[in-house]
Amino acid sequence: xxxxxxxxxxLPALPAGTVRAVLRAPAAxxxxxxxxxxxxxxxxxxxxxxxxxxxxxSAGCVGLAAAQVGVPARVFxxxxxxxxxxxxxxxPFVLANPVVxxxxxxxxxxxxxxxxxxLTGDVKRATRVVVTGVVPGTGATLTLxxxxxxxxxxxxxxxxxxxxxxxDRVAGAHALHPRRVYL
Amino acid sequence: MTGPxxxxxxxxxxxxxxxxxxGIIARATGVLAELGANLEDSSMTILRGHFAMVLVASAEVxxxxxQSALATLAGTSLSVSVREVPDESVHAPVGKPYLLSVHGxxxxxxxxxxxxxxxxxxxxxxxxxxxxxxxxxxxxxxxEVPDAADVGALTGRLADVARDLGVDVSxxxxxxxxx
Numbered sequence: 001x002x003x004x005x006x007x008x009x010x011l012p013a014l015p016a017g018t019v020r021a022v023l024r025a026p027a028a029x030x031x032x033x034x035x036x037x038x039x040x041x042x043x044x045x046x047x048x049x050x051x052x053x054x055x056x057x058s059a060g061c062v063g064l065a066a067a068q069v070g071v072p073a074r075v076f077x078x079x080x081x082x083x084x085x086x087x088x089x090x091x092p093f094v095l096a097n098p099v100v101x102x103x104x105x106x107x108x109x110x111x112x113x114x115x116x117x118x119l120t121g122d123v124k125r126a127t128r129v130v131v132t133g134v135v136p137g138t139g140a141t142l143t144l145x146x147x148x149x150x151x152x153x154x155x156x157x158x159x160x161x162x163x164x165x166x167x168d169r170v171a172g173a174h175a176l177h178p179r180r181v182y183l
Numbered sequence: 184m185t186g187p188x189x190x191x192x193x194x195x196x197x198x199x200x201x202x203x204x205x206g207i208i209a210r211a212t213g214v215l216a217e218l219g220a221n222l223e224d225s226s227m228t229i230l231r232g233h234f235a236m237v238l239v240a241s242a243e244v245x246x247x248x249x250q251s252a253l254a255t256l257a258g259t260s261l262s263v264s265v266r267e268v269p270d271e272s273v274h275a276p277v278g279k280p281y282l283l284s285v286h287g288x289x290x291x292x293x294x295x296x297x298x299x300x301x302x303x304x305x306x307x308x309x310x311x312x313x314x315x316x317x318x319x320x321x322x323x324x325x326x327e328v329p330d331a332a333d334v335g336a337l338t339g340r341l342a343d344v345a346r347d348l349g350v351d352v353s354x355x356x357x358x359x360x361x362x
Contacts, residue, residue: 060361156362182276
């Protein structure tokens with residue numbers, strides 16, 4: 001569980017989150033662009049806590065956009081802590097109204113999504129990104145520079161806020177695959 | 184006209200191969216739609232100028248009925264075959280996925296020699312593409328390799344056969360980022 005007493009500037013004290021139901025494609029809510037929010041709105045603070053709680057409760061999930069829980073708000077949570085493919089890791093954080101201000105060193109990689117559980121796709125993503133946004137609850141501007149797995153996750157979540165799934169970005173007609181989970 | 188409904192009856196495999204030209208997919212899938220067939224998985228590509236389509240569709244009609252309906256296309260230099268198949272349950276992966284790339288001067292036996300190394304260790308190929316481009320032969324394979332297999336030894340054997348074939352080979356883990 002995310003620690004609600006965490007006082008790091010990236011993640012202010014949040015109320016205990018509630019796990020929300022995650023939409024699955026072809027749910028219409030996944031294809032709609034989300035709108036900017038007031039990061040000090042109490043409902044947005046609750047949403048931030050709920051995203052983290054839902055993400056933690058979902059196996060193999062490192063990030064969640066509000067659109068995935070049916071809320072068309074530009075808010076996403078992310079936590080790649082302990083993930084074997086992560087290099088830079090900023091721990092758990094939630095960003096409102098995020099903007100990717102820089103994206104470089106593009107590489108193709110295969111990715112999956114909680115909202116598209118039975119497919120994976122090869123998608124070209126920047127391996128270095130700078131993302132800026134506002135921390136729900138404090139209103140502080142947070143700018144993060146990251147790479148690799150965390151950078152891919154940031155771009156994947158920001159895509160959700162624009163109503164895009166990885167399916168909209170697959171690198172070719174043979175870049176879509178059935179998911180085969182080997183545990 | 185009745186409204187669209189998803190057919191749950193038979194599972195048909197439709198194979199269409201022939202001279203490539205615009206409109207084949209639209210016409211073939213149009214015939215299937217008129218029969219009420221619902222397309223499921225498919226792969227369609229162009230192999231050295233030949234259009235090649237394999238698709239699985241669920242339908243109420245029989246394979247013969249679909250074949251007859253699609254025969255209107257066959258008069259246009261397309262080879263069409265339809266047959267009924269059982270509903271296969273998707274088997275669990277046999278191991279972790281790897282991507283194998285082979286490239287080099289073309290010669291007979293590259294695919295058979297390389298894939299034999301994979302089957303020898305119980306590997307299961309899930310996707311494979313080959314392309315011949317002006318003497319350069321390229322083979323790309325997605326393969327599940329059982330945990331019990333020694334990947335280091337497999338890499339060594341692949342290097343050995345690649346040397347004999349005069350081609351380059353690489354085997355790397357195929358990771359999926361779950362986001």
